[in-house]
Amino acid sequence: MSQATTKRGGFGGKLAAILAAAGSAIGLGNIWRFPYITSENGGGAFILIYLGCILLLGLPLLIAEFAVGHNSKCNPIDAYAKLRKGWGWLGAMGIVSVFLIMGYYFVISGWTLNYTIASATDSIGSDFGGFFSSFTTATWRPLIYTYLFIIANHFIIVGGVQGGIEKASKVMMPLLFAILIILAIYSLWLPEGREALTNVFTPDFSKVSGSTFLAAMGQAFFTLSVGMGAMLIYGSYFKDGTKIAGTAISVVSLDTLVALIAAVIIFSAGVENENGPQLAFVAMPKVFSTMPLGNIWATLFFLLLGLAALSSTISMHEAVTSYFVEKRGMSRNKGAIIVTVATILLATAASLSLGDWSDFKIAGMNIFSLLDNFTAIVMLPLLGILTAIFVGWLWKSEDMKAELTAQGGVDKATYPVIRFLLRYVCPVLVSVVFVFGIIEFIKNL
Numbered sequence: 322m323s324q325a326t327t328k329r330g331g332f333g334g335k336l337a338a339i340l341a342a343a344g345s346a347i348g349l350g351n352i353w354r355f356p357y358i359t360s361e362n363g364g365g366a367f368i369l370i371y372l373g374c375i376l377l378l379g380l381p382l383l384i385a386e387f388a389v390g391h392n393s394k395c396n397p398i399d400a401y402a403k404l405r406k407g408w409g410w411l412g413a414m415g416i417v418s419v420f421l422i423m424g425y426y427f428v429i430s431g432w433t434l435n436y437t438i439a440s441a442t443d444s445i446g447s448d449f450g451g452f453f454s455s456f457t458t459a460t461w462r463p464l465i466y467t468y469l470f471i472i473a474n475h476f477i478i479v480g481g482v483q484g485g486i487e488k489a490s491k492v493m494m495p496l497l498f499a500i501l502i503i504l505a506i507y508s509l510w511l512p513e514g515r516e517a518l519t520n521v522f523t524p525d526f527s528k529v530s531g532s533t534f535l536a537a538m539g540q541a542f543f544t545l546s547v548g549m550g551a552m553l554i555y556g557s558y559f560k561d562g563t564k565i566a567g568t569a570i571s572v573v574s575l576d577t578l579v580a581l582i583a584a585v586i587i588f589s590a591g592v593e594n595e596n597g598p599q600l601a602f603v604a605m606p607k608v609f610s611t612m613p614l615g616n617i618w619a620t621l622f623f624l625l626l627g628l629a630a631l632s633s634t635i636s637m638h639e640a641v642t643s644y645f646v647e648k649r650g651m652s653r654n655k656g657a658i659i660v661t662v663a664t665i666l667l668a669t670a671a672s673l674s675l676g677d678w679s680d681f682k683i684a685g686m687n688i689f690s691l692l693d694n695f696t697a698i699v700m701l702p703l704l705g706i707l708t709a710i711f712v713g714w715l716w717k718s719e720d721m722k723a724e725l726t727a728q729g730g731v732d733k734a735t736y737p738v739i740r741f742l743l744r745y746v747c748p749v750l751v752s753v754v755f756v757f758g759i760i761e762f763i764k765n766l
């Protein structure tokens with residue numbers, strides 16, 4: 322391990338660190354998931370609770386994960402074990418969770434590729450729901466797009482931290498922001514867009530219930546990629562002198578901005594009543610088809626979704642690959658191949674579970690929903706609680722303090738606030754929401 326750690330790669334500078342970590346955070350969670358979760362949970366009121374979760378829980382956890390990564394300069398398993406003997410399992414739990422997320426996340430990523438091509442070639446047709454269901458339940462077509470996406474990921478990872486991840490982030494993220502801004506300007510220019518928007522963002526507190534908090538917290542953790550080792554591994558690649566808290570604040574701000582702008586784009590198209598995961602894939606193409614130059618807007622939209630997905634999946638792949646490279650002493654090539662092959666197998670099962678294998682169910686769910694629900698409802702909150710306890714209570718407090726204040730850009734007065742959030746607020750709040758979440762989940766089975 323010591324040999325591997327001395328040879329490990331890293332980001333070239335501060336901007337690279339921000340772009341790569343923002344790339345991990347900004348993903349399907351922002352553009353596909355956030356808008357439909359928001360519309361299912363009452364719009365503006367949900368957004369306020371969500372912003373609270375981001376600030377009180379997400380941001381401190383992201384800072385904590387960056388700090389653990391940067392201080393240990395290790396893959397997630399060695400990182401926790403190095404900072405406290407016997408705690409490597411926490412990193413392993415994160416890696417397993419990230420792998421399970423990859424199983425279904427790559428399937429949706431594959432859909433974005435198909436939709437980008439189908440929009441550009443005007444081949445979606447006029448039956449938008451029919452196109453979606455016949456495509457996603459087919460055997461080979463969705464698999465081929467998913468495999469293409471996984472292979473693109475593979476080559477970025479094999480390119481290395483600087484030559485692959487950093488380079489890809491520096492190209493993809495500016496392109497993503499540019500497309501997002503073009504789409505936002507266009508949607509705000511539509512008069513019905515502005516009206517729809519006011520409706521959505523006006524808070525309606527009558528729709529707030531226990532499950533609203535649950536959904537908001539789950540979304541906050543998912544969108545920031547916290548607790549799973551992906552941000553930890555990126556933190557471990559930060560060059561010395563990269564401000565940890567500052568980077569986390571930039572990442573959280575960009576991520577929140579993208580989620581809000583994505584919601585503006587989607588709701589201003591007037592689709593706020595069409596709920597659920599099909600919002601981006603069924604309702605949006607339908608709306609685009611009624612606009613002048615609709616194909617171009619649709620193509621840009623799905624390209625945006627695909628870019629966001631790709632910059633997230635590379636961080637997932639990297640978190641798992643780093644384990645094989647550093648812990649198992651494999652070459653980067655070999656480690657990446659193992660992860661890619663395993664991902665292909667899991668994603669195949671997830672994709673087929675929507676069609677040919679849809680009769681195979683565990684606890685009433687197909688494989689796709691099982692991976693989604695198990696990670697979102699069980700693993701994410703659990704990892705959030707454990708990470709907060711680890712950093713707040715178990716890691717030597719001088720090390721954490723030094724990591725944040727010495728070069729992390731946090732002043733002496735702000736540090737206790739972060740520490741307080743990690744020691745008390747995160748474990749307690751997340752536990753309460755977690756327990757209610759599990760009860761509700763079991764009731765709904």
Ligand code: TRP
Nearest residue numbers: 346348349350351543544546551
């Ligand atoms: N943050 C990503 C998004 O919003 C999704 C995600 C969840 C993720 N967990 C992750 C990305 C772990 C990388 C690593 O789409």
